Amino acid sequence: MIIGETPPPSGAFGVDAVAMTMRFGDFLALDNVELKVRPGSFHALLGENGAGKSTLVKCIMGYYHATEGDIIVGGREQAIANPKNAHALGLGMVYQHFTLVPAMTVAENLVLARDDVPAVVNWPKEMKELEAFLGRMPFRVPLGAKVSDISAGERQKCEILKQLYLKRRFLILDEPTSVLTPAEADEVLGMLREMVVRGELTILMITHKFREVMAFADDVTILRRGKLAGAGKVSELTPDAMARTMIGAEELTVQPPRTGKPGQARLELQKLRALDDTGAVAVHDVSLTVRAGEIVGIAGVSGNGQRQLVEVLAGQREAESGEIRVAGDPYRASREEMRRHKMSLLPEEPLKNACVGGMSVADNIAFRDFDRAPFARGWWLNPRAFRDDARTRIARYKIKTRTPDTPISALSGGNVQRAVLARELGGDVEVLIAANPCFGLDFAAVAQIHAEIMAARNRGAAVLLVSEDLDELLELSDRLVVMFHGEFVYEARTSEADLTVVGRHMAGH
Amino acid sequence: MTTEAADSTDAVGTVAPAADPGFLQRHGGTIEYVLIPGAALVGALAVFGIFVAMFGKNPLDLYFYMYYGAFGTWFSWQNTLTRAAPLILTALCTALPAQLGMVIIGGEGALLIGALSATSAALALQGLPPLVVQIAMVCAGAIGGGLWIMLSGGLRQYRGVNETISSLLLVYIALAILNHLVEGLMRDPASLNKPSTREIGAANMIGSIPGTDVHWGLAFGLIAAIASYILIYHTVFGFAARVAGGNIRAAKIVGLGVDKLILTVCFLAGGAAGLAGMVEVAAVQGRTNANLAAGYGFTGILVAFLARQNPLAIIPVAILLGGISASGGLLQRRLGLPDASVLVLQGIIFVFVLASDALYGRIGFLKGKS
Numbered sequence: 001m002i003i004g005e006t007p008p009p010s011g012a013f014g015v016d017a018v019a020m021t022m023r024f025g026d027f028l029a030l031d032n033v034e035l036k037v038r039p040g041s042f043h044a045l046l047g048e049n050g051a052g053k054s055t056l057v058k059c060i061m062g063y064y065h066a067t068e069g070d071i072i073v074g075g076r077e078q079a080i081a082n083p084k085n086a087h088a089l090g091l092g093m094v095y096q097h098f099t100l101v102p103a104m105t106v107a108e109n110l111v112l113a114r115d116d117v118p119a120v121v122n123w124p125k126e127m128k129e130l131e132a133f134l135g136r137m138p139f140r141v142p143l144g145a146k147v148s149d150i151s152a153g154e155r156q157k158c159e160i161l162k163q164l165y166l167k168r169r170f171l172i173l174d175e176p177t178s179v180l181t182p183a184e185a186d187e188v189l190g191m192l193r194e195m196v197v198r199g200e201l202t203i204l205m206i207t208h209k210f211r212e213v214m215a216f217a218d219d220v221t222i223l224r225r226g227k228l229a230g231a232g233k234v235s236e237l238t239p240d241a242m243a244r245t246m247i248g249a250e251e252l253t254v255q256p257p258r259t260g261k262p263g264q265a266r267l268e269l270q271k272l273r274a275l276d277d278t279g280a281v282a283v284h285d286v287s288l289t290v291r292a293g294e295i296v297g298i299a300g301v302s303g304n305g306q307r308q309l310v311e312v313l314a315g316q317r318e319a320e321s322g323e324i325r326v327a328g329d330p331y332r333a334s335r336e337e338m339r340r341h342k343m344s345l346l347p348e349e350p351l352k353n354a355c356v357g358g359m360s361v362a363d364n365i366a367f368r369d370f371d372r373a374p375f376a377r378g379w380w381l382n383p384r385a386f387r388d389d390a391r392t393r394i395a396r397y398k399i400k401t402r403t404p405d406t407p408i409s410a411l412s413g414g415n416v417q418r419a420v421l422a423r424e425l426g427g428d429v430e431v432l433i434a435a436n437p438c439f440g441l442d443f444a445a446v447a448q449i450h451a452e453i454m455a456a457r458n459r460g461a462a463v464l465l466v467s468e469d470l471d472e473l474l475e476l477s478d479r480l481v482v483m484f485h486g487e488f489v490y491e492a493r494t495s496e497a498d499l500t501v502v503g504r505h506m507a508g509h
Numbered sequence: 510m511t512t513e514a515a516d517s518t519d520a521v522g523t524v525a526p527a528a529d530p531g532f533l534q535r536h537g538g539t540i541e542y543v544l545i546p547g548a549a550l551v552g553a554l555a556v557f558g559i560f561v562a563m564f565g566k567n568p569l570d571l572y573f574y575m576y577y578g579a580f581g582t583w584f585s586w587q588n589t590l591t592r593a594a595p596l597i598l599t600a601l602c603t604a605l606p607a608q609l610g611m612v613i614i615g616g617e618g619a620l621l622i623g624a625l626s627a628t629s630a631a632l633a634l635q636g637l638p639p640l641v642v643q644i645a646m647v648c649a650g651a652i653g654g655g656l657w658i659m660l661s662g663g664l665r666q667y668r669g670v671n672e673t674i675s676s677l678l679l680v681y682i683a684l685a686i687l688n689h690l691v692e693g694l695m696r697d698p699a700s701l702n703k704p705s706t707r708e709i710g711a712a713n714m715i716g717s718i719p720g721t722d723v724h725w726g727l728a729f730g731l732i733a734a735i736a737s738y739i740l741i742y743h744t745v746f747g748f749a750a751r752v753a754g755g756n757i758r759a760a761k762i763v764g765l766g767v768d769k770l771i772l773t774v775c776f777l778a779g780g781a782a783g784l785a786g787m788v789e790v791a792a793v794q795g796r797t798n799a800n801l802a803a804g805y806g807f808t809g810i811l812v813a814f815l816a817r818q819n820p821l822a823i824i825p826v827a828i829l830l831g832g833i834s835a836s837g838g839l840l841q842r843r844l845g846l847p848d849a850s851v852l853v854l855q856g857i858i859f860v861f862v863l864a865s866d867a868l869y870g871r872i873g874f875l876k877g878k879s
Contacts, residue, residue, distance in 0.1 A: 315761045335764030345762050354762050356755030367752060367763045371745045379744050 012040035012202040013074035013090070015060060015170055020069035022055050029055045030066070031226045037170075037219075039074075040199045042192070044213040044234070045206045046246055047223035048442035050412055053206045056223070057172050061093050062086045073170075087115075092168025094159045096175045102148035106141050106158055110165050133165060138191040151507075152301055153184030160192065164201075173205040177212060181301055181506045182470060182499075189216045210239040222246055243443070252447040259458045262294035262478065266462035267431050272322035274308045282308035284486035285322060288464075292430070295453070295463040297477030297494065299470055301506055305486035306466045307348075310435040313464070314345050316353075326431055339368075341431055344424035344456075346449075348436035350417050357409030361401050362390035364408045365423045393422035398448070414445035421452055429456045435466040450476060470502070484508045542822075545868050546815050549861040550829075556861075557854045566844050578839030579832025585839075590723045593831030595620070597730030598785035599809025600816065600823045601737055602658065605778040606672070607818035608741055609754040609771055615661060615676025616782040617806025618683035619654035623783025624790045625687055626653030628797040629695070631709035631790075642713045646787050654783015655776040657683065662775030666768045684802055691798055705798035715791045726788030730827070733781050737820035740777075750774055782806060804852075808834070811859050830855070 015037045022030035030052045037043045047053045059066045062080035070077050073089050080086050100109045111117060111126050127143065134140055139157050147155060156176060163171055171192075177185035193216050195201040207213060213220055213234060221231040222245045230245040267290040276282035282305040290296045300306055311317035313324065315333025324331045326341040337343070347353035355364045366375050366386050374385040390404035399418045401411055408416055417437065425432070434453060438446040453476060457463050467473050473480055473494070480497050482490035482505040490505040492498075558568030579589050602616035630649035634642045661679060664670040690696075690706075697707040715725045741747035753760035753770050760767055789801055812830050816822035837851040 315764055316758050333761070333764060335766070338764045347762060352756075353758050356752055356759050358755055359751065363748070367759065370748050376745045379746070381743055381745060381748055 012169055012196070012199050014039035014041070014202060015074075015091070015204070016072040017056065017060060018070045018072065020056060020059060021067045022052075022059060022064060023067045029226050030059070030069075033069075033223065033226070033228045034231075035204075035221050035228075036231075037202060037204050039202055040196060041218045042196045042203045042216055043205070044217035044220045045204060045223070046208065046213065046220055046242060047229075048208075048246055049414065050225070050442070051223040051246075052226040053223055054174070055226075057093065057174065057204070057206065060086070061091060061172065087166070087168065090167065090169045091172070092163035092166060092170070093172040094156075094163060094174065094176055096178055098147075098155050098159060098179075100147045100155060100158055100162075103146065105144055105146055106150070107143040109147060109158065110143075110162055113162050113166060130165075134161075137161060137164060138194055139188070151184075152179045152303070153181070153188065153507075156180060156184070156188055160188065169200070170202045171204070173203060173207075175206055175208070177207070177209065178468070179302055181503050183503045183507065185212065186215070192216075210242060213242070214239060224248055247443045252444055253451045255447065255451040256455050256458060258454065258478075260293050260460070263292035263460065265289045266292045266327055267464060268323075268325040270323040270325070272309070272312065272324065273320040274305075274312045274317055275320050276305075276308055281320070282486050283312070286483075286486070286488050288481065288488065290431075290462040290464050292462050293457060293460045294479065295457050295465055295477045296479045296481060297473035298464065298466040298481050298483050298488075299473050299502060299506060300468070300483035302468050304483050306435065306468075306483055308486075309483075310347065310433060310466055313433050314347060314353075342428050343431045343433070344429045344461075346417075346420060346424055346432070346434040346437040348439055350420045351409060351413070354420050355408050355416060358407055360405045361394070361399065361408050361411065361419055362386045362404035365390050365393055365419055365426075368423055393426055394419075396426075397422040414441045417441060417445060417449065421449060425452050425456060429459070429461045432456050432461050432463045433466075434463065436468060437465075438467075438469070438472060470499075474499075482506055541869060542817055542819075545865050546817065546826075546862060549865040550815075550858060552865075553854065553858040553861040556857050560853065560857075561844075561846065561850070564846065566846065570844060571840070571846075574839050574843050575833065575836045578836030585832075585835060587722045588835040589828060589832040590721075590727050591831075592834050593827040594724065594726035594730045595785040595789060595805040596809050596812050596827035596831055597734050597823055598726075598781045598788070599806045600812035600827055601733055601809075601820060602654075602778045602782035602806070603810050603813035604816065604818040604820055604823060605737060605741075605774050605781070606658075606662070606771075607754075607813065608747075608750050609774050610757070611662070611665070611771070611775075612673045613658060613661060613676045613775070613778060614673055614810050615658060615679050615806070616778075616785075616809045617802065617804070618676065618680035619657045619779040619782035620786040620789070620806045621680075621683040621687050621801055622657045623650035623654035623779075623786030624797050624801050625690065625786070626650055626783065627787035627790050628706050628709060631713055632695075632707060635710065639712045642709075643715055643791065646709075646713070646791055647784065650783045650787025650790075651780035652783070654786060655778075655780035658779025658782070659772055659776045662771045666771055680806065687797065687801070688799060695797070697796070700798070703798055703800075705796045708796050709790065711795075713791065714795060715788070717792075724788070724792035726785070726792050729784055729788055731824065733784065734820045734824050737777075737781075741820065746770075746773075782809070785809075808855060811855060811862070815858070815862050 017033065017035040020030050020033045033052065033056060035056060045053050055064065058064045060071055062082045062085050071080055078089060107127060107130055110130060111121060130143055141154055141158050141161060142150065147158065156179065177189065180188065189212060192201065192203055196203055205217065217234045219232070220234050220237065220242065222229045222242060224246060269286055269288045271285045271287055272283060273281060273285050274283040288296065298306060308317060312319045326337065326343065331337050345354070351357055363386060366389065369375055370381070375382060387404050394401060394404060397418045399422065400415050408419060411419065432453065437449050453463060453465065465473065465477055477494045480492055480494045480502065481488050482502055484505060485508065490502065554572065558571060561571045562568050578585055580586060599616040599620060602619055603613055606613040627646040627650035630645045631642050634645055657679060658676065661672045661676040664675045665672040692704045695706045696704050717724050718728065741750065749765050750770055753765055753767050757767060785805060786801065790797055794800060808830060812823055812827045816826040833854060834851055837848050840846045840850055841848045
């Protein structure tokens with residue numbers, strides 16, 4: 001077979017993956033999966049975390065070599081040995097996270113992405129060509145602006161433009177809208193959709209948002225646990241049907257109904273200010289009150305100070321000024337205060353923020369209580385208590401682990417988060433702070449976490465829920481606050497919140 | 510990459526409960542910890558053999574004499590164990606902070622300050638019963654060394670100074686203080702060529718373990734290593750230290766006082782090295798002078814790394830390294846190699862051990878599954 005054959009002539013082309021099987025050791029990541037992306041179509045690839053979506057596209061892009069199976073590009077079988085081969089064939093990938101150099105301008109980023117950057121770049125000439133190129137594109141970006149100065153939406157447009165500039169005509173988008181506001185997502189996907197309709201482009205999009213699938217995709221392929229679970233035209237499917245195909249017969253935890261009225265103020269922030277790692281002000285003198293039996297949701301595009309706010313509440317960052325009070329007492333995130341006020345924290349990326357990867361599941365579950373009975377007898381640890389307690393909680397929170405002694409880093413993301421839930425919500429909770437608790441998790445885990453959060457609220461906990469997922473906030477919170485550039489710019493009762501207004505404030509208008 | 514990781518870890522956690530893995534797979538981790546440092550040691554010995562062959566000596570002779578000089582006779586065993594004693598203690602100075610994710614390489618400085626403190630205590634308490642003086646020396650040595658390394662920990666927590674650099678630089682400050690005192694304030698006027706402090710007195714020396722020529726420092730080392738192991742793996746304090754060392758963000762989110770943990774561990778670590786200094790004074794030198802800067806603190810770093818920072822593994826590794834240094838004299842006499850050749854070997858071992866770090870988790874037949 002000829003490798004790196006000339007790319008097909010201009011216009012969209014399709015890609016088929018036939019009988020793909022991918023093994024990692026004993027583990028079958030892909031089992032005889034088939035994917036047919038028609039030329040000039042917008043194709044969605046759905047599946048839960050760990051279903052094999054990323055593995056499949058990485059096989060197509062040449063990052064992995066499938067154990068068995070063939071890739072057919074534009075009707076011709078191709079052996080894609082590495083990403084370079086894939087690029088030469090006109091295949092491009094846009095990642096969930098940005099790959100642009102923040103300190104350089106958009107134009108510099110575009111030119112430097114080419115394989116054939118000359119030793120001395122003739123900028124006037126390049127700029128002219130870039131202007132001409134942009135003229136043919138559906139969306140514009142400020143060429144002279146530094147990437148660090150433009151918004152997330154514009155960055156994502158740049159990423160896509162970069163692929164088009166490099167003459168890639170089959171784009172794989174890996175959850176491209178996770179960092180965008182709903183309006184930005186609609187704009188970017190809408191424009192891509194137009195290019196697809198004009199026959200210039202074929203798109204394969206990995207996503208978990210049914211709304212985007214229904215609005216923009218022609219076809220959908222659904223994977224479940226490494227197997228093909230279903231495929232078909234979007235017009236003939238409903239979100240419910242797709243969800244059922246994705247999760248199979250698994251039972252989801254039922255979320256308890258919202259009961260009871262908010263009580264007294266439990267968590268109060270007064271003029272809280274915090275810096276980010278570079279010393280810039282990330283949280284700008286914010287004040288907020290969360291009452292018992294209430295979920296306050298903080299919406300916002302990532303990077304607007306939410307992380308630093310949560311870090312201050314979690315004791316991972318010092319506040320610059322301002323005050324936090326819990327049940328009226330000043331709070332400085334000490335172990336004693338966390339215990340007295342029955343505080344629980346569900347941070348984002350639990351493995352990075354709340355667990356020690358090399359320690360066992362049982363140890364990790366005991367982090368809050370290891371220094372008192374029954375885990376400790378005076379100075380000494382009681383290993384049996386660790387294991388017994390872990391067994392109970394593993395069963396109750398349906399944590400899938402081989403043994404309580406397995407290192408927690410060996411668990412899947414959902415199960416790590418379940419272990420943290422077991423630790424944080426296993427006892428009484430009076431204040432709960434959760435940050436993107438469901439990010440990247442499967443349906444079963446999401447349903448379970450949402451149910452637990454709602455149950456904690458109903459038992460009278462004050463809940464501060466910081467999330468980038470607006471749907472999650474609308475579903476769970478009693479009150480919604482929008483955070484933009486480190487400030488709270490909008491607040492409304494969730495039942496009365498207007499989605500367009502919320503979206504506008506998220507974008508800073 | 511995150512999704513990929515989730516993919517593969519799913520295999521372990523949920524999707525495919527694998528068939529019973531073989532012995533190699535189940536104990537792969539443990540075997541690795543023995544096999545890789547072992548292989549690094551063998552590789553270093555092989556390279557040292559080539560080095561020796563360039564001098565026209567037979568490497569096989571070299572290996573024989575090294576074995577003979579280190580472990581061949583009861584005499585060489587005693588020599589080896591005597592040298593291992595301070596190494597165990599100085600290795601703890603690196604291994605204990607390593608549990609908290611710190612790289613402290615200033616054991617030599619804590620050793621010198623410990624020796625100086627112990628000597629001062631002994632000289633100040635002349636005339637009291639020997640047991641009292643000895644206990645005071647132990648306390649003074651441990652406290653002096655402990656405060657010295659605690660300084661590094663404090664600089665790191667409160668001033669953001671890298672602890673590796675500060676602990677190394679503190680070695681030179683310690684050496685300067687020692688030289689200053691033995692050449693000035695504490696100088697014994699009778700010491701002419703080699704400025705030293707006065708003798709602590711024969712009665713106050715801690716002597717040898719009965720039936721051997723090995724001094725009691727070995728017992729100090731063994732007790733300290735075993736106590737460190739128990740502290741780290743069986744106590745509440747050790748658990749907190751492991752949490753903070755494994756992931757500082759996780760430690761903060763459960764409200765652990767990280768500053769206090771770090772200062773305490775640094776104190777204990779420096780205390781161990783200070784004890785090594787006290788032992789060198791009270792069992793070997795009898796006084797403090799520049800002889801104490803014999804590099805035990807630096808060899809201790811090598812021991813700690815070779816032992817993968819495990820306090821129990823430090824014991825055999827310290828004996829091995831003690832043996833290598835004990836064989837230096839024999840190599841000089843029988844093969845005509847310079848005495849410092851064993852330092853070359855130590856250096857080669859260190860390079861191999863650091864390079865072999867990249868091999869963990871990559872040895873095919875030991876892997877459970879990807």
